[in-house]
Amino acid sequence: MRVLKFGGSSLADMACLKRVRSLILNYGGDKAVVVLSAPGGMTDSLVSLVQIAEKGDDYITQWDAFVSRSEGLRQEVESEYGEVLDWPQLGQLREKLEGVKLLKQCPAAVNAYVISFGERISVALMVSMLKTHNAKALDAAACIKTNLEHLDSEVDLDRTKAEVRQHINEKDDGIFVMTGFTGSNAEGELTTLGRNGSDYSAAVMAASLNADICQIWTDVDGVYSADPRLIKKATKVERLSYKEAMELAYFGAKVLHPKTILPCAKTNVPCEIKNTHDPDVPGSLISSQGGGDEPVKALSSLDKLAMLTVSGPGMKGKVGMAARVFGALANDKVSIVLITQSSCEFSISFCVYEHDLSLALNALESAFELETQAGLIEPVEVRKDLAIVTLVGDNMKSHKGLAAKFFASLSQAQVNVVAIAQDSTESAISAVVSGDLCKDAMKVCHENFFTHVPSIDVFLLGCGLVGKELIKQLEKQQAWLANRNIKLNLYGVANSRQCLLSHEGVAFEQWESQLKQANDGFELNELEQFVKRNHLINPVIVDCSSSEQLADQYTDFLKAGFHVVAANKKANTGDMAYYRALQQAAQSSGRKFLYETNVGAGLPVLDNLQLLFGAGDELLSFSGILSGSLSYMFGAIEDGLSLSEATAQAKRNGFTEPDPRDDLSGTDVARKLLIIARESGLELELSDIKVEPVVPEQFAAGTCVDDFMSQLPELDAAFADRVQSAASEGKKLRYVGSIKEGICRVGIEAVDSEHALYDIRDGENALAILSQYYQPKPFVIRGYGAGAEVTAAGVFADILKTLSR
Numbered sequence: 001m002r003v004l005k006f007g008g009s010s011l012a013d014m015a016c017l018k019r020v021r022s023l024i025l026n027y028g029g030d031k032a033v034v035v036l037s038a039p040g041g042m043t044d045s046l047v048s049l050v051q052i053a054e055k056g057d058d059y060i061t062q063w064d065a066f067v068s069r070s071e072g073l074r075q076e077v078e079s080e081y082g083e084v085l086d087w088p089q090l091g092q093l094r095e096k097l098e099g100v101k102l103l104k105q106c107p108a109a110v111n112a113y114v115i116s117f118g119e120r121i122s123v124a125l126m127v128s129m130l131k132t133h134n135a136k137a138l139d140a141a142a143c144i145k146t147n148l149e150h151l152d153s154e155v156d157l158d159r160t161k162a163e164v165r166q167h168i169n170e171k172d173d174g175i176f177v178m179t180g181f182t183g184s185n186a187e188g189e190l191t192t193l194g195r196n197g198s199d200y201s202a203a204v205m206a207a208s209l210n211a212d213i214c215q216i217w218t219d220v221d222g223v224y225s226a227d228p229r230l231i232k233k234a235t236k237v238e239r240l241s242y243k244e245a246m247e248l249a250y251f252g253a254k255v256l257h258p259k260t261i262l263p264c265a266k267t268n269v270p271c272e273i274k275n276t277h278d279p280d281v282p283g284s285l286i287s288s289q290g291g292g293d294e295p296v297k298a299l300s301s302l303d304k305l306a307m308l309t310v311s312g313p314g315m316k317g318k319v320g321m322a323a324r325v326f327g328a329l330a331n332d333k334v335s336i337v338l339i340t341q342s343s344c345e346f347s348i349s350f351c352v353y354e355h356d357l358s359l360a361l362n363a364l365e366s367a368f369e370l371e372t373q374a375g376l377i378e379p380v381e382v383r384k385d386l387a388i389v390t391l392v393g394d395n396m397k398s399h400k401g402l403a404a405k406f407f408a409s410l411s412q413a414q415v416n417v418v419a420i421a422q423d424s425t426e427s428a429i430s431a432v433v434s435g436d437l438c439k440d441a442m443k444v445c446h447e448n449f450f451t452h453v454p455s456i457d458v459f460l461l462g463c464g465l466v467g468k469e470l471i472k473q474l475e476k477q478q479a480w481l482a483n484r485n486i487k488l489n490l491y492g493v494a495n496s497r498q499c500l501l502s503h504e505g506v507a508f509e510q511w512e513s514q515l516k517q518a519n520d521g522f523e524l525n526e527l528e529q530f531v532k533r534n535h536l537i538n539p540v541i542v543d544c545s546s547s548e549q550l551a552d553q554y555t556d557f558l559k560a561g562f563h564v565v566a567a568n569k570k571a572n573t574g575d576m577a578y579y580r581a582l583q584q585a586a587q588s589s590g591r592k593f594l595y596e597t598n599v600g601a602g603l604p605v606l607d608n609l610q611l612l613f614g615a616g617d618e619l620l621s622f623s624g625i626l627s628g629s630l631s632y633m634f635g636a637i638e639d640g641l642s643l644s645e646a647t648a649q650a651k652r653n654g655f656t657e658p659d660p661r662d663d664l665s666g667t668d669v670a671r672k673l674l675i676i677a678r679e680s681g682l683e684l685e686l687s688d689i690k691v692e693p694v695v696p697e698q699f700a701a702g703t704c705v706d707d708f709m710s711q712l713p714e715l716d717a718a719f720a721d722r723v724q725s726a727a728s729e730g731k732k733l734r735y736v737g738s739i740k741e742g743i744c745r746v747g748i749e750a751v752d753s754e755h756a757l758y759d760i761r762d763g764e765n766a767l768a769i770l771s772q773y774y775q776p777k778p779f780v781i782r783g784y785g786a787g788a789e790v791t792a793a794g795v796f797a798d799i800l801k802t803l804s805r
């Protein structure tokens with residue numbers, strides 16, 4: 001014997017009904033009980049008719065639509081399969097609705113009658129469609145026995161078993177078609193099993209008949225690792241235990257009615273979820289064996305919850321307080337979703353559905369009226385808009401560290417945990433979180449437990465030389481990233497005037513033209529809204545501008561939950577208080593502030609220094625060439641170029657700062673030296689760095705870049721003389737930064753062929769770090785220290801570092 005249940009979406013129209021007919025014939029075998037829901041959307045129409053009638057309003061438009069849909073289905077069936085017998089009496093239904101309208105109220109028994117009408121229509125249609133196969137209608141009211149409640153009633157399994165066996169005996173073959181969602185009480189009155197209760201009807205029938213299987217046919221392939229509407233990457237779970245299925249159904253897996261599993265579990269009947277539209281795809285099988293070694297099977301979430309906390313001195317050590325709290329709620333039929341209690345017994349917190357909140361508050365108010373007056377119980381504390389995220393898996397008990405991973409994931413998603421609960425069998429861990437963060441929590445947990453494809457969500461500010469090259473590299477590396485299971489999305493690009501944000505991700509081939517059409521410039525608020533709306537969990541602001549105004553906002557970026565990756569050196573060379581504030585903001589927000597390219601462009605300078613200092617090393621002294629453009633220019637001048645020609649060439653090569661005066665004034669090198677000094681623990685300001693500029697200070701002041709470049713030839717002769725005079729002594733000029741005994745200097749040095757920096761030219765940087773661990777020979781880093789490619793590559797590497805803990 002098999003039990004097959006078809007939901008409303010599988011019965012929505014004639015095409016669906018015909019598909020279900022053939023599924024019954026293919027999957028039902030010789031002997032099957034088929035349980036049917038109402039045609040999709042029909043129960044909603046009936047509920048709405050009751051609501052309109054209860055207000056005493058005219059419902060004729062809705063009624064006509066209901067009749068036309070029902071009669072339309074009947075005509076279609078009759079034209080192909082002959083007369084539909086036992087067609088439900090629409091006239092009687094109308095009479096009931098008229099009564100409701102007149103009285104402006106709908107007794108529960110009448111309500112049950114009206115809202116269960118759709119199932120009767122489905123059964124009448126299907127029995128007719130299967131009359132050639134001798135299908136018989138089975139009266140659910142005669143079989144399924146419930147408690148006295150008319151709505152949302154509970155099935156009495158023992159009585160039902162006895163009744164079912166009266167109607168179907170072991171020897172009977174054939175197809176029995178039964179209405180889902182309904183039963184009858186001890187008074188013989190019609191009852192309903194709660195919305196979507198047809199699954200429950202099917203499970204009860206399967207249990208009563210000790211069926212071989214209970215198949216729930218629906219519009220999805222099975223139970224998913226998370227709700228696929230929330231998590232696009234959710235995957236089907238092929239095998240589950242009854243317990244896993246129950247936890248999932250209870251905590252929000254919409255594919256299963258929470259009450260469905262218990263009857264099957266009690267009688268050890270396997271339950272299979274199958275897709276009506278894709279029957280060949282294997283479904284999810286729920287059985288006592290469960291299956292699979294994975295410690296975590298799925299994640300579920302439940303929203304629209306409120307948490308109530310009952311507390312006060314009268315709670316402590318008082319026997320029976322919990323019983324009174326929950327007794328009061330049970331009396332008023334408030335369902336409790338989750339409970340936690342503090343170990344000091346001072347308070348009990350629990351979650352209820354928001355629609356039950358006022359009922360719960362009233363119940364508690366009357367139960368504890370006297371204690372509240374006496375100050376023994378505090379007024380009940382309420383938190384609304386909450387959700388529960390639950391991790392489910394029978395094998396969790398044999399794996400350590402899953403709870404830690406769960407809570408680390410929530411923290412990674414910047415989600416605060418309001419309360420937690422774990423069942424003693426360790427097959428479910430739940431966290432109560434703010435409702436608006438539920439999707440973020442689900443996304444990160446799903447990523448960490450199932451897909452293992454972490455995402456990085458980039459917003460690029462500044463798309464000049466370095467920024468543009470970065471976009472090229474991001475595009476080029478997409479396949480490399482995909483191979484390593486990393487999803488790197490570029491969600492926004494901005495220049496100083498415009499900001500392009502795209503929900504689908506900025507198209508690599510079109511970003512320039514699209515940015516041109518964007519209206520306003522970058523605003524942090526807008527970016528925050530964008531991240532919220534799109535539930536992005538690893539947002540990174542990448543600053544490839546040289547804007548001071550952006551650098552001043554980094555602490556706000558970090559506090560707003562963004563990682564910050566900066567090629568821009570202005571933030572780290574602001575005043576010392578801001579430098580400290582940045583480190584502090586990164587630490588307290590749990591977000592990263594990364595700026596490897598601030599010194600040596602793509603060379604691994606700062607990372608190495610931080611690791612060395614972290615391991616207890618101390619800087620003794622530093623000396624090096626820190627400017628790629630000056631390294632290039634000084635070499636080019638040795639080869640015969642003038643200062644102005646060499647500067648223009650360095651600019652064309654992308655080695656100079658956006659304003660080359662920053663290089664020639666020594667400011668850019670001073671900034672880098674200051675950053676090295678600060679990283680090594682010196683508390684200095686930019687003004688503390690002693691700077692000898694390449695060009696006189698007054699020469700650079702006041703003019704714009706173009707004027708400066710056109711006036712620069714005035715200095716060519718004097719500079720050529722200086723280079724020449726060094727050469728006559730066998731020396732070369734190098735622009736060197738040094739730290740000795742806490743004093744930082746940058747300036748031109750003439751070095752001979754024995755000097756380590758003699759050969760450093762063509763854009764190369766060289767850094768010699770003499771430290772406690774690296775002496776008497778220093779730790780040396782050498783390589784190209786400027787240029788769009790190496791810098792963008794360094795920025796890219798920083799972006800990838802946001803994934804590491």
Ligand SMILES: NC(=O)C1=CN([C@@H]2O[C@H](COP(=O)(O)OP(=O)(O)OC[C@H]3O[C@@H](n4cnc5c(N)ncnc54)[C@H](OP(=O)(O)O)[C@@H]3O)[C@@H](O)[C@H]2O)C=CC1
Nearest residue numbers: 462463464465466495496544545546547567568658786787
């Ligand atoms: N070149 C190199 O080798 C290295 C450079 N760097 C650093 O990289 C940064 C970028 O250099 P580079 O690419 O040459 O500079 P560019 O001048 O080529 O590009 C700067 C970009 O920043 C944009 N921008 C300016 N202000 C803002 C703002 N408020 N909001 C958003 N965008 C803004 C500009 O927009 P618009 O066009 O509208 O002005 C432009 O797109 C600099 O800070 C530099 O010090 C670091 C290491 C090495």
Ligand SMILES: N[C@@H](CC=O)C(=O)O
Nearest residue numbers: 627628629656657786
């Ligand atoms: N202008 C800078 C670029 C890197 O920071 C340089 O020349 O080194």
